[in-house]
Structure formats: structure tokens, C-alpha cells
Amino acid sequence: MPSVSIGVVGLGYWGPNLLRNFAALDECVVKYGCDLKRENLEKMRKNYPAVTYTEKFEDLLKDEGLTAIAIATPTSTHFDLAKKALEAGKHVLLEKPMTSTSMQAKELTELAKKMQLQLLVDHTFVYTGAVSKIEELVKSGEIGELHYFDSTRINLGLIQKDVNVLWDLAIHDLSILNTLHNLENIASLYAHGSTHFTKQPEIAHLHLTFKDGMEAHIHVSWLSPVKIRKTIVGGSKKMILYDDTEPSEKIRIYDKGVHFKELVEDGKPDPFFPVYRSGDVLIPAVPNPEAMRVEAEHFLQCIRGKEKPRVSGEDGARIMKILELANTSLAEKKPLALS
């Protein structure tokens, strides 16, 4: 199997992680590291001297031997860089948020399709053992009909300058939710933000009502004294608690639920009589490899046509669209009904 050669663009905060993970894979060679800041290049060179470092993105585009480009630059540059990469025939792994607008996201998606190239969006949580397990539990029908998804992702900081807290944090929950339920089927959406220090919400709640009655609520905050990352997935048969702050026991499956018995009361059947079931709790052993390693391998498998993208351009665009609608709801201070 010929080795895939990869260039990583943007070596500030996230890019080095991408480079490190691709470098660790046997079936892959990191050929380029690219950044506008020379010091970022030098820092990487110290640890990965065999890589070619450049300040010019064009060097990557021109290299016909280069298979793919992973982009971890500031969001505002994503669209241009990814477009050029796709036009140059490179597969692309694009850091989240995918682009600045959902329109751009769609354009990239169509371009990738036209060029028959892989375009994946780097929503790393999707590749964790925990989220994969939840996806399996939901899709296998084990938890029954999906009733609700309730997520809390709060901590102190890191307050972002350019995006509100939904774009920074809720994006993770949306990417997880996207693996469980079709984000196209949202009936209405309401975002509520509160702003205490800056010019945009530092705390926010996003409510999504789906056409089938499923409800999602995502609570994010940069102003919490405690770090909480807890998601409850409520089904008609079972319920899941996913606590990402647990070192190993991240998922608990509750064999709990409620159903209603018909009783006869005063001669008439009474439909109201809730019966609660509180069975065992199972903490499944879930493998916990580094998610980005799993993602890097998956990207290679997609390039080789062996797997289908778990977070495709379409997925990324769908998430972008919801974040845009959330901003609209924040601005208009009201729920949006989506047809």
C-alpha cells in the first residue's frame, strides 16, 4: 500500500497535534509543515526534523506528490485554503468550525464532490470511544426511541475574542448530536445568551426541537467555577449518562424508564398511572485511544476508499447552519420555526 503524504497547515495551537498524530502512523508521511510564523515552524522542526517546513502554502499545492492537506489555521482562512487545496487535487481535513459561513461550507462540499476528493471536518469528539459507543447504543435500538439529548459543557474560560460561546463549545455537542439524530429535521430552534464581560454571550443555552418530538438542549459557559461535561441521552427504553470528565468510566447506561398503566378509578379507566422502572446501571468497558489518532487513521482510510467519512463536509455544513441560526435567534431574541 503506497504511503499517503500529508501537509499540515497552521502550526499554532491545534496543528501540532495533527502533525504529531499523522507522523505517528506507519501508513503516512508528513511531508510539509506550513505556518506564517517562523517561530512556529522552528518549534516543530526541533521535534520533527525530517518534515519540510515552509511559510508558503503554494509549496504544498504545487507538490504533485502530496496527497492531502490538514488545515488548522484561523477559521476566517479556512474557506480560501481549503478551496485552493481541493482545486489542486488534495484531500482535505479541515479544522472546526469548518468555515465562516454555511454557504462557504456547502460550496466546499460541492467542490470536493466534483473533484472526487475527500473533505472531512475535524470534530474530534466524534472519534472518542465514548461517543462511538453512544452512537452504537442509539443506532442499535438498545435505548429505544430517542427522547432527548441534554448536554452541559461549562468551565472557567477560555473566553474567545471572535466567536460566542456556542461557536466555541456547543459545536462539540452538535457534532456529537449529529451522529445520533438527523440535524436536518429540526422544527424549531431557540438560543438564549447572557453577556457579562464582553460583547457576545459567554453563557448560552441552545434548544432544538425536532419534527419527531426529540428535544435537544445544550448549555455552554465560559463562566462556570466548575468544569462539567455531562450529556444525558434519554431513550424510551434506556438512558445514557456520558460524563467526559471521568477518566475512564465515561458512560453509564441506565436501565430506567417510565410507562403508564391503565387503572380503573371510579369505574372509569384512568390513563394516568406512571410506573417507574429502575434497573441496573451498566458502565461498559470502552476503549479509550487518543481520538485524534483514530481520526487520522480514519482520514487515511477515507482517502483509500476503505471507509466513508464519519464527519463529512455535509455534516460540517449542517452544524454551521445551526450555529448561524443560533446567532439569528440570539439577535432576534426569539425562537425560530424551521419548516
Next chain:
Amino acid sequence: MPSVSIGVVGLGYWGPNLLRNFAALDECVVKYGCDLKRENLEKMRKNYPAVTYTEKFEDLLKDEGLTAIAIATPTSTHFDLAKKALEAGKHVLLEKPMTSTSMQAKELTELAKKMQLQLLVDHTFVYTGAVSKIEELVKSGEIGELHYFDSTRINLGLIQKDVNVLWDLAIHDLSILNTLHNLENIASLYAHGSTHFTKQPEIAHLHLTFKDGMEAHIHVSWLSPVKIRKTIVGGSKKMILYDDTEPSEKIRIYDKGVHFKELVEDGKPDPFFPVYRSGDVLIPAVPNPEAMRVEAEHFLQCIRGKEKPRVSGEDGARIMKILELANTSLAEKKPLALS
């Protein structure tokens, strides 16, 4: 000090607790137990044989020696019973929800004032050591300006037949919030509910925005696999985490916060540069007597004119009003702007 004599009306679920707590106080005699169901009376008689048991509420009204009446009957009867009790010159402790409508609550409040009688509403949480401590921390200024109040009160069951989950559970959070911030100053309110089994929300979120920028969010559910009762009170100086499921360490005070430094960037001062402070966490020793005992003693002290009601009729009416607005918001599916 002459002993206060008390009658307890409604001996189903909550009333026996009231009777037990009043009976345990030295400065007080429980003279009557009253309920329409004879079996409830007999059950109490077994344990408290010295009390006079009756099915007739009028017996209490007519007894001129009776000082006060505690009412723990179904909500729909509260208004009538409390009105009669006040008109008969009895002080009243009224189980929550105070009445069926906020109008009724106001009417009772005015009647009590006219009659110069005490009217207290039984919001028991207010009398816990934990809530008293939080109130003290907020009012003393120790946590600084109040930024937000975020509460989660979820569990499996007990689904109510007649009221939605906000009326059943959020009422507790509103009574706590009422001790911390003026509930009159709400600028807007949004309630979001989701209904999976019955005809009214079993899961709900209530968002309150105050005129001064303070934000409250209350999340309640009857359909959670786990019991969570967690409230975060965010201040400009410190933040409090109140976890009511902890057996003794219910409150944590975080010496945490954020402020913004002005830095010079490119010759211009940059107002965006968050600095995070993460200091010690203090778990104060908080006395933890039975809240209802504290409440019962407080009621006696109010009757004697020694203390002012911590949850007066006005407080109860204010909470009722918010629950009514929440129902309106649920029905109209939109936020309500309050002048």
C-alpha cells in the same frame, strides 16, 4: 410566654411532617389534626393521641383558643381554606404552591395584612442551612455582583397529574432565587418544555433575564436517569456551587473569576485580554437541622412578632406570578417581555 396552639389541615403526604415538627416544639401545642379521610386521621392518632382529630375544618375556625392553622391540602383548596382561616383570625402557614392563581395569592396577602395576621408560605428549601448560607454570602457582598443563577433539579419521577414540571420542581428554585434577587425586576422570561408521555411538559427550562443583567436558568425534569440538584450562583468576585445531593458538603465557594486587562497591541490598547483567577475552594461548615423544624420555629416567632416572615404572602404571590408567566410562555412558545 403563652404557648401557640396550632391546627394542621391535610394529613396526606406533607401534613404529617408539619404536625410532627410542630408537635416537637416546646413553645407550641398541636391542638387539631384535620382531614377529610378518616384513615389519615386514624394513622396520625396512633402516633399523636393527644391531638383532637376532626373531619370538619369549621371546628378549627370556631375554636377561639386556636392561634394558627397550617394548611397542606390539595392546591385547589388552598385559597378557600386560607381565606376562611384568616377571616376567623388565625395565622396561616400555607403549603406551596400557595394558591391556584397569583390573583388569589394577592387577595390572601391583602386579607392577611388587613387582619394583621401572619401569612407564610411553606417553601421549605429556604429554611435549609445551605440556602441560608448562600443568602448570607450573596447579601454580604462576598460573591460580588450577582451574574447568574443556574439550577438543575432532575430525577426520574414523580410525574404529577395536575401540574407541569415547572410547578412541581422549579418552584423550589424560584423560592431559593427569591431570597437572592428581587423577582419583581424580571425583564423577560422564556419557558421551554418538552412532553414525551403526558399532556404537559415533563422536562422544562425556564430562562429569566433581569433588568440589571442578571440571568437565571432553571432546568427541571421528571425523566432523568440520575438525580441531580445542582445550583451555580455566579458572582463577579466569587462563585458558589450548591449540590443538594451531597450529604453534608452542600456548598462550595470558589474564589474564581475573570477580569480583563488592557494591553497595548499594535500601539492601541487592546481591551480584550481575559485574566482568570483560580484560588482556593472553601466548603463552609453549614449547620444542617431539619428545615421544616426551623420553619416551624420561625412561624412561631413571626406570630409572636419577633421575626419577619422569610417567605411571606408577597413572596409566594411573586413566585406564583412567574409560574403563570412560564405557562403563558410555554403556550405561546416565545419569550415574554415584561415591562
Next chain:
Amino acid sequence: MPSVSIGVVGLGYWGPNLLRNFAALDECVVKYGCDLKRENLEKMRKNYPAVTYTEKFEDLLKDEGLTAIAIATPTSTHFDLAKKALEAGKHVLLEKPMTSTSMQAKELTELAKKMQLQLLVDHTFVYTGAVSKIEELVKSGEIGELHYFDSTRINLGLIQKDVNVLWDLAIHDLSILNTLHNLENIASLYAHGSTHFTKQPEIAHLHLTFKDGMEAHIHVSWLSPVKIRKTIVGGSKKMILYDDTEPSEKIRIYDKGVHFKELVEDGKPDPFFPVYRSGDVLIPAVPNPEAMRVEAEHFLQCIRGKEKPRVSGEDGARIMKILELANTSLAEKKPLALS
């Protein structure tokens, strides 16, 4: 079925609980309450007026209609009172520690046998849902061969005047252990105590080595800043963690273990190659009724010949014997080899 009539002797700290639980059972009548202190009698009379209260133990002995006596007086009086009760033909439930010496315990046991009466010892933990579940898991073979029992039972206080911490706290762990493994088969025993304030150990460790290689370690303390009640039961197939401070999830079953593979190393098979198995964790739903209620019902069933005592006089005597040996080990500061 004729009702069992019971007298409760000793109405200080523990006796009222016994009285309350027997009183709540339909198949049973509490006929007498007995205590030397008049105020204890009066306190009970307030709530349970139908009971006959007396300061004279003889009144109970003489009443031929009385079936059984529950004894919750100071330990030093247990032997005399229980002996008289048995001699008078009454079944006996005896508060722990059963007697002052194991000799006395054996004497009572033999007397009961001779009289064909039931003699049960009140080790309440045995009747909890959690301990019953552990017993079931061990006896069914689900956890495999029992390797170890490791228990920590520590808190601040309550320092006892007359007994050391092993007699106060480790007695609970011994009663639990007694349901899991034959306490007769101890090969050696070592008790280690440390004394900081009084004249006898306030912190202690008890090591028991069984003939079959099973090991038990019990750590008890009156001087811990935190309350810990955690027992690990290690088996060859599975392991159990029992945390009694958890409100509902008291038991976790770990599908974890180790086995050794033979590998060939340098041409010779290498017996040392541990393979670790880390499977799921199961938190079984365990019913959690009040243990003393279960115990009270069980006592009645034993009297009626329907059940065999879960904690018989023999069991109580065996536990006494170990506590005596522990005292010897503490005094001699060395392990004791038991034949």
C-alpha cells in the same frame, strides 16, 4: 396466624428503633417497653401509648403470653437478661455486641438450643439489601474463589468510653464477613491499634488470614476527617466494591481480573506474564428497605419456624471470639497463630 407479642428492653439509643420497627409489623404486637429510666419510658409512651411500660424486667418474664424479648441494654447486662429471658421461655433478639465474653455467648447459645428457642443477634448490616446481594454474588460463585475482603470504616467519632474501636466498628465488618466466609477457618490474626487521646485504640487494623489463603483486612477509625465505608471483595473472577455512603448505588461489580499466560522465553516456558481483564462494571439495582424492618420480620419468621436465623447465637459467639483474639493481639503486639 396468631400474632407474636414482643417486649423491648432498653429504650435509650437503639431500643426505640427496635420498638418502632416491631410496632410497624402487622403480625406482631409490642406488648412491653422496659427501661430503668423513667424518662425513656415516658418519651416512648408519647408516641406509642398502647404499649405497657415498666421499669421491671420481671414483668416481662412473668407474662406467659409474651413470646419474645428484644434486648438493647448496655452490653454488660446482655448475658444476665438474655439468660433470664431464655429460661423464662422467651425467644431473644440480642443487640450487638452479643455479650461481654465469647464464653457467655456460647453459654447463651447452648441454653437457647436446650430450650428450643430462637436466639438472634442484632447485626443490622447483614439485613441490608447491599450485604444480601454481596452474599448472593459470593455464594453463587459469580465472583469465583474469594481472594480477599478489605474494609475501611472510618469517621470522626463517636469515641466510646468502654470499648476500643474494633469492638465498636470492626464488629460490623466481621458480621458482614461472617456471611461470606467461615470465620472458624482463621489461621492467623493480627490487630494493630494506635492510641492518641484515650487509653485504648481509636484507630485499628485487623488482619485475618484464613486457612484457604483468603485474607481479610479491616481498617476502622474514630479519628478520620472523612467518612469512608468502603469494602472491596476480591474474587478470582470478579470483584465487588461496596460503598455504604452511596445513597443508592452501593454495589459495583467489576468484571476485572488477572491471569497468567505461559510464554516461551529463551526456549523455556515463562510462567510470568500477567494478562489483565478490564470488562464492564455493573451497578445492580438493589432493593433498599430499612434493614431493621427486614430483621424484625426475619425474627418473627424464625420464631414461627419458617426461616433459619441469618445471625444466630453461634454467629454472634464467633464474632465475639475474634474480637477477643484481637484484644489479645493488641496486648501482645504480635500476630496470633490459630490452629
Next chain:
Amino acid sequence: MPSVSIGVVGLGYWGPNLLRNFAALDECVVKYGCDLKRENLEKMRKNYPAVTYTEKFEDLLKDEGLTAIAIATPTSTHFDLAKKALEAGKHVLLEKPMTSTSMQAKELTELAKKMQLQLLVDHTFVYTGAVSKIEELVKSGEIGELHYFDSTRINLGLIQKDVNVLWDLAIHDLSILNTLHNLENIASLYAHGSTHFTKQPEIAHLHLTFKDGMEAHIHVSWLSPVKIRKTIVGGSKKMILYDDTEPSEKIRIYDKGVHFKELVEDGKPDPFFPVYRSGDVLIPAVPNPEAMRVEAEHFLQCIRGKEKPRVSGEDGARIMKILELANTSLAEKKPLALS
């Protein structure tokens, strides 16, 4: 300030961490990496190409420009390598356990003294923020007189082939204890082991009684289903709980204790009347840098004469001595009285 040049010997499991941390310090140059296995050298070369890699330890000894050697080879080789290094005039940082015997440890210590070289033992826990904080709390007198040290360090695996569980795990607790109390002042020692799979204890308890009445108990296990790393430090004024599995809140300081009041009972003063104090719990903000980084910097400061070794050869030898005595106690199955 001239840069310190360092060679790291042994690049298997732990050595690469040492190399990485020294390489990251500005005031230090890693000159050599040394290992008998070529593949270990090559693995390091990939990331740290500027280092000279060699299979010959002599290359380091002969290089007069080399200041210090960090040794992370198998324990059995420590003595020889460290001796040669010291004889060649190099400062030494020696991985724990320091040597195979305490005699060897003493010999190295004396040699270092004679040569006026620094000899530090790599007990990394001592350099954590948590342990430094505990040391500060104990030494400042804030917790009062030290009553006890109780540590539990248990998990599933990793069973060692050559050493028992005390040498593998209790060594960490002994190094922590060594910072708090003089390990020379042990009056008696008892080690209890239990062996279920291999030829040496996989579970063990070590009891140390000090001449001043202080007691230490260390519980270690390779056969626990759960990972627990909890140490309680009990003082006469306050008590500390150190939970190393907590991500950030590793230390809790309990303002708790007990004292005894003299009461007059029956005309005679009764010295037995415990009064419990349960004040606040403080979770101090403790910096949490990588311990080995702190240790590496400290080693450099010791070489420069700016700091005194926090874990000197004497400390290492003292810990070795206790582990040897523990083995004796295990073999003789009895406590050892030390003069």
C-alpha cells in the same frame, strides 16, 4: 551561568521522560543518551536528533565536559553505574529504588559526600505541588502535632516480576512520608502481605510506629478493581486528605478534630467527654506543574549549590532500609522492634 550538560542512561520506560524534561530546560543541555538496546536509542534520536547516542556507558564517564548523569536503568545495575559516575566526578540523579540494598545506598551516599558531588534519588511524587503543599502544612505547624499518616495506593496491576508490591508502590508513600516525619525514629514495623497469583505479595500493608507515637499505615495492592490513591494526614489541629486521582482538587484541609473536656460526674471530674470540632474544609489552589520538570530544575539548582537536595542519598538509603525491614517482617511474619 554556564549550561549544565547531562547524560541520560537507560532509555526504556522512564529514561525518555527524564531526557525530555532536561531537554526542555534552558539552562541545561542533554549531551548523551545511553542504552544497551539500539532500538531505544533510535526511538529517541527521531525526536531529539541533536543528542549523542551511545551504547557505551564509558563514553559518558570519559567526557570531561559532562556535568551529570541521570540513571534510569534496571535497579540491579544502579549501584555499579552510580558508583562509576561518582568516581568519574559526575553528579548523579538515580531512579528509585536507589539500589538493591541499603548498604549499597549508604556506600554511594558516602562516596558522593567524599567526592563533593550531588546524589539525588528520583522520588518524583515529592516534587508534585500536592506533596509540597502537604509538607508546608505539616512543617508550618498548621495541622498541629502529627498523629497519623494513612495511605492507600491500589489498582489492578501492574504486577512486577522481581519485586513485591511494597517495593513497587509503598516506596512512593515512604518518600512522601519522609518529607513529613523523620524515618529514623521508627520504633516498630510490621508488614503483612498476601499472595494470590505469584510468589510474592501482591497486596500488602505496612505499619510503622514511631517513637513519638505517630503511626503510619500504607496499604498497597496490584489486585484492586478500582484505582485509589488516597492519603490521610491526621494532625492534632487539622487533617489533610490527599487524593491523587483528583485532576485538580488533590488536597482538602479539614478543620476538624477532637478534644476532651473535664466534666464533673457524680461529684468526680470525668476526664472522658470528647468534643468534636467540624469546621470548614479548604481546598487550596495548588500549582500543578509536571513534577519531573520541577525535579529536573531542582537537580540543576543543587549542582549549582543554590538548593539542597529534597531527596538526597541519605533519604533514599533510609527508604531502602525500611523496605528491607518490611521484607524481613514479611518473612518472619511478625512485627520488628527497632531500637
